[in-house]
Amino acid sequence: MAEHNELGKIGEEVAVAFLEKNGYEILETNWVFQKAEIDVIALKDRVLAVVEVKTRSSIDFGSPQDFVKQKKIKLLVKAINEYVISNDLDVEVRFDIIAIHANGANFDLEHLEAAFYYFDN
Numbered sequence: 001m002a003e004h005n006e007l008g009k010i011g012e013e014v015a016v017a018f019l020e021k022n023g024y025e026i027l028e029t030n031w032v033f034q035k036a037e038i039d040v041i042a043l044k045d046r047v048l049a050v051v052e053v054k055t056r057s058s059i060d061f062g063s064p065q066d067f068v069k070q071k072k073i074k075l076l077v078k079a080i081n082e083y084v085i086s087n088d089l090d091v092e093v094r095f096d097i098i099a100i101h102a103n104g105a106n107f108d109l110e111h112l113e114a115a116f117y118y119f120d121n
Contacts, residue, residue: 011055036075055100
């Protein structure tokens with residue numbers, strides 16, 4: 001596995017541990033629908049958090065959250081719509097980003113709740 005893939009996997013594990021510690025129930029990790037993959041689907045207080053995890057070893061070229069592009073957002077929306085319908089869920093949906101900067105052996109984590117919204121024009 002390439003080093004950046006390994007870092008991403010570790011970042012997702014750090015994010016899941018953070019969410020669980022903060023009272024979220026993890027429903028899915030790496031859930032795939034068509035061309036979309038949702039890193040984490042978690043539930044807390046009837047809010048379904050769709051979490052995109054971005055892990056970087058350097059922030060020289062921007063913060064991890066800067067790398068969530070409109071195309072990815074559109075795929076996430078399509079996928080979570082399918083998930084909610086397929087599981088007959090009555091929840092509020094929120095799109096979060098967990099930005100992780102691997103700083104040596106430490107991980108600096110920022111949880112951005114409601115990090116983006118999607119409006120289909």
